[in-house]
Amino acid sequence: RSYPLYNVILIYTVAALTLWACARSCPASCTCTLEKSCSVLCDRSGLPDLPREFPCEASSINLDKNSLKFLSERAFGTLPSLRSLSLDHNNISFITPGAFKGLPNLVELKMAHNEYIRYLHTRTFTGLKRLVRLDVADCNLFNMPDRIFLENYALKELFCFQNNFRRIPGAFRGMENLTHIYLERNKIEAVAYNSLLGLGNLRYLNLQENRINVIHDQSFQDLLRLENFYLNDNLLSELPRVAFKGLSRLKMLNLGGNQLTNISKTWFSDLVELEVLYLDRNRLVYIEEGSFENLTSLITLHLNSNNLSSLPFPVFQPVYFIGRLYLFRNPWECDCSLEYLKEWMESYKLVRDIPCASPSSVVGLDLSEVVFARVNGSCLDPGELNLTTMSSEILSTTENRFNSLISKLLQQELREEVGNGTESLRNGTLLDPAEGLSAGIKGADVSQSLVSLLSKHSLFALDLYC
Secondary structure, three states: OOHHHHHHHHHHHHHHHHHHHHHHOOOOOOEEEEOOOEEEEOOOOOOOOOOOOOOOOEEEEEOOOOOOOEEOOOOOOOOOOOOEEEOOOOOOOEEOOOOOOOOOOOOEEEOOOOOOOOOOOOOOOOOOOOOOEEEOOOOOOOOOOOOOOOOOOOOOEEEOOOOOOOOOOHHHOOOOOOOEEEOOOOOOOEEOOOOOOOOOOOOEEEOOOOOOOEEOOOOOOOOOOOOEEEOOOOOOOOOOOOOOOOOOOOOEEEOOOOOOOEEOOOOOOOOOOOOEEEOOOOOOOEEOOOOOOOOOOOOEEEOOOOOOOOOOHHHHOOOOOOOEEEOOOOOEEOOHHHHHHHHHHHHHOOOOOOEEEEOHHHOOOEHHHOOOEEEOOEEEOHHHHHHHHHHHHHHHHHHHHHHHHHHHHHHHHHHHHHHHHHHHHHHOOOOOHHHHHHHHHHHHHHHHHHHHHHHHHHHHHHHHHO
């Protein structure tokens, strides 16, 4: 019955002793805390060199933002409890082989933002058999030795972004436990057929913002569990016929910001679980019919910022797969071929912002504002509708001008007759029968001239209408 109380006392005693030991061995420039375990905080301490010793009980050490330049062999001594070591933002230029020996239980090693690290020895990470997460981002690395991770078979997450790699390091091949690789913002130019061999458990691969212009056939054939794939902002103008064959678990694929001009129906045929597809910021002018037909799980499709002017109805058959469709910043030709899309917009509210670039009658309008008239049950393109409208306007304008001309001529004749009569009365004279006959003949001449003039204007109006 006294055992539970004894256990509680024992636990508190061990914790107190651990705290005392952690504080007793704490380096002078650091702070040591014991919330869950012994943590050594030496960040922003202006250290040019490593402290001579650390508490044996240390589970994490933070040495970020100091001025460390060199790591010697067994630089940290023997720390069997250490699980996390951070060396971010230092001036490290050389790491002696075996520098991390004596850290058998290290799980996380962070060395990011050390701009002077350009080379790593094959034995740099020797002894780290339980290492799960390695961060060497933004370190000016040009390559990695092929056998550098020979002992690090537990490695799952590898952060290598913003370095100077021109190819995917061969060191990654065969690392079957890797789940995440971050290689964005390097200078990689191609993905070879063997670059990613043996990575059967990889779930996340980021190759965005490189210089990739070639992807070889079957480059991704072993990535059977890949779920998130970033290939955006590269220089791709074409892809292998079955570029993503076998990636049946892929949920997000980003191909935005490349130079693709068309979409092949063979590219995405195996991507039955794909939910989000980015094809924005390319140069797309054509999408092959059936390109999306197997994407039965697709929720969001980005096609904005391309050169698409039309999107035939068969491209989106079947139509049940789309949740969000982005089509803005394309030179859309808003003719009858897009009437289905307008109806889709109105019915499902899944797409909006489709500005028309042609025909001229609807330039600047959104597709949702375009009126598609029907003649005998057939859709009439806005361009044709506009032509009919313009013809009616021309006829109306011509008739108005014609009527105005008649009115002016008649008014002019009336004024002349009234003027002549007034002048005769003013002179106190009356026309004799002969003069009256003469005036009648003159009036007939004026009427004949008027008829001739009206006749000419009628012909002109008919020519203008035709």
